[in-house]
Every structure is written in structure tokens, then in C-alpha cells.
Amino acid sequence: MQTQSYYVPAQSPWPIIGAVAMFFIAVGAGLTVMQLGSEDSSGMIVLSVGVIVLLYMLFGWFKHVIQESDKGLYSAQMDRSFKQGMSWFIFSEVMFFFAFFGALFYARVFSVPWLGGASNNQMTNEVLWPNFEAVWPLLTTPAGDVTQAMPWYGLPLVNTIILLTSSVTLHFAHKAIESDKRKQLTVFLLVTVLLGFIFLALQAQEYVHAYQELNLTLQSGVYGNTFYLLTGFHGMHVTIGALLLTIMLIRVLKGHFTEEKHFAFQAAAWYWHFVDVVWVCLFIFVYVL
Structure with a gap:
């Protein structure tokens, strides 16, 4: 049995840089939420610094990995490690969103009915929130503020069509790279990237509409909280996915990848799908139901 060498990279600064970036992002996001409605913009500044450092880390780390791959330093065992690592990463992301969907279901299936007096909780209803109506979405907060629900038609439906279309174009791009059809690969991948950024632009427009016209904000009780947590974190993941596909497009234009060796492209495709x-589930349970 022939043994294979396993490439061990030199010490790298990128993990600690990534940790610093995530620290700034976490602190900045928390401060930004706390400072909503005030003139203090320090939270947004900290958040922006974190995002910039994170992008610097991603592009720098990707550059080193690409250089190592081009030098032929990776063995078959290393390739399997990459696949296993990406698989576990996506699994962790599934659990991440599962927690937020779980919070949404708990609020809708248990908390709201309890507040309405279900399951012999009449005293809870009378003490905590008299005259409470157990309906979803909750459009009135305990303070009496009224909001409107975001309808499923309009921008959410358009964005759903856009993301589903992007999955189709990315599938064709994947088939093209496996057949060494570089022109088709470039066209379909470019269309996928454009669709991803169009989705983000429309989601930003949706948020502006929600804040200015529907009075749907982070202060809009449990409905506003779950709406922005789920759609916001999904938007963040779409941003990461669009950046990954942009890097793949740049590499394709530079002549990288072959029919047999293109796992970086495949990993980005897994993430995008x-x-x-997640968006299909989010569209159904947040917007439609």
C-alpha cells in the first residue's frame, strides 16, 4: 500500500485575523441595535471595521490556499479533508438556522397561544396581557405600538424567483465545468453572481419599505425580531455566498479549474444551494404562513 504525503501548511495569521474580525462584528452589531433611533453611530463604525477586516482575511486566506493548490501541494487525502470540512461547515449552518426557526415555531405554537389563555392559562392571559388576541403575526406590541406584516407577494416573491433561478444557472455552470465548456461556465456563473447581488439590493429596498411605510422595525415585538433575525442572517449568508461565487468567477476568468479538479467551485456551489x-423555508414560514 502506497502512503501519501499530507501537506502541513506553515503557521498562518489568518485565523487570528478572522477571530478579531468576528469580535468587531459581534460588538458592532450589538451596539448598532442598541443605538437604533439615536444619533450615535459608533456601533455602525465598529461593525464596518469588522466587515472590512473579515473581507481582508477571506481574500488573503483564499489567495494562500489557491497558491498552495496551484503548486500541487495537496494530496487526495487533503482533498477529502476539504470536502469533509465543507460538509461539516454547512451542517453547522443548518443547525444555526434551525435554532432561529425553532424560536419562531416556539413563539407561534406555544407562547402566543399561552398568552391568549390556551391550555388553561387564563390567569396568564389576564395578568400579563389582558384582551390579547392569539393570532400570528402579532401586529401590536405590549406597549401598544402597531405595525404591519410584510406580505409574501411583491419583493419577497420576486426575490424567491431570483434565488431559485440562480440555483438553476449555477447548476448549468457546474455542468459546464465538468464538460470543460469554459464559455458556458463563465456566462452562467456571471449570471448567478448578478442574480445574487440583485437579491441583496432588493432585500435592502424591502427593509427600507418595512421601516418607512409598514413601521416594521426591530422594536416591533416578537414578529419584528424574528422577521429581521431570519431574513437578516440569511441576507448575510447570501452576501458571503455571492462573494465566494465572485471569487470563483475571477478564478474561472484566470483559467483556473479543470474537469477533474474544481472542488473550490463545487464547495461554493454547495453553499449557494x-x-x-434556507430561503425557500424562510419564504414559506415567515412570509406565507
């Missing part, structure tokens, strides 16, 4: 599946 995962993001699309």
Missing part, C-alpha cells in the same frame, strides 16, 4: 433552500 444551501442558502437557496
Whole structure:
């Protein structure tokens, strides 16, 4: 049995840089939420610094990995490690969204009925929230503020069509790279990237509409909280996926990848399809039902 060498990379600064970036993002996001409605913009500044450092880390780390791959330093065992690592990463992302969907279901199936007096909880209803109506979405907060629900038609439906279309174009791009059809690969991948950024632009427009016209904000009780947590984190994942596909497009234009060796492209495709599946679930349970 012939043994294979396993490439061990030199010490790298990118993990600690990534940790610093995530620290700034976490602190900045928390401060930004706390400062909503005030003139203090320090939270947004900290958040922006974190995002910039994270992008610097991603592009720098990707560059080193690409250089190592081009030098032929990776063995078959290393390739299997990459596949296993990406698989576990996507699984962790599934659990991440499962937690937020779980919070949404708990609020709708248990908390709201309890507040309405279900399951012999009449005293809970009278003490905590008299005259509460157990309906979803909750459009009135305990403070009496009224909001409107985001309808499923309009921008959410358009964005659903856009993401589903992007999965189709990415599938054709994947088939093209396996057949060494570089022109088709470039065209379909470019269309996928454009669709991803169009989705983000429309989601930003949806948020502006929600804040300015529907009075749907992060202060809009449990409905507003779950709406922005789920759609916001999904938007963040779409941003990451669009950046990954942009890097893949740049590499394709530079002549990288072959029919046999293109796992970086495949990993980005896995991630994008995962993001699309999450959006379909989100569209059904947040917007439609």
C-alpha cells in the first residue's frame, strides 16, 4: 500500500485575523441595535471595521490556499479533508438556522397561544396581557405600538424567483465545468453572481419599505425580531455566498479549474444551494404562513 504525503501548511495569521474580525462584528452589531433611533453611530463604525477586516482575511486566506493548490501541494487525502470540512461547515449552518426557526415555531405554537389563555392559562392571559388576541403575526406590541406584516407577494416573491433561478444557472455552470465548456461556465456563473447581488439590493429596498411605510422595525415585538433575525442572517449568508461565487468567477476568468479538479467551485456551489433552500423555508414560514 502506497502512503501519501499530507501537506502541513506553515503557521498562518489568518485565523487570528478572522477571530478579531468576528469580535468587531459581534460588538458592532450589538451596539448598532442598541443605538437604533439615536444619533450615535459608533456601533455602525465598529461593525464596518469588522466587515472590512473579515473581507481582508477571506481574500488573503483564499489567495494562500489557491497558491498552495496551484503548486500541487495537496494530496487526495487533503482533498477529502476539504470536502469533509465543507460538509461539516454547512451542517453547522443548518443547525444555526434551525435554532432561529425553532424560536419562531416556539413563539407561534406555544407562547402566543399561552398568552391568549390556551391550555388553561387564563390567569396568564389576564395578568400579563389582558384582551390579547392569539393570532400570528402579532401586529401590536405590549406597549401598544402597531405595525404591519410584510406580505409574501411583491419583493419577497420576486426575490424567491431570483434565488431559485440562480440555483438553476449555477447548476448549468457546474455542468459546464465538468464538460470543460469554459464559455458556458463563465456566462452562467456571471449570471448567478448578478442574480445574487440583485437579491441583496432588493432585500435592502424591502427593509427600507418595512421601516418607512409598514413601521416594521426591530422594536416591533416578537414578529419584528424574528422577521429581521431570519431574513437578516440569511441576507448575510447570501452576501458571503455571492462573494465566494465572485471569487470563483475571477478564478474561472484566470483559467483556473479543470474537469477533474474544481472542488473550490463545487464547495461554493454547495453553499449557494444551501442558502437557496434556507430561503425557500424562510419564504414559506415567515412570509406565507
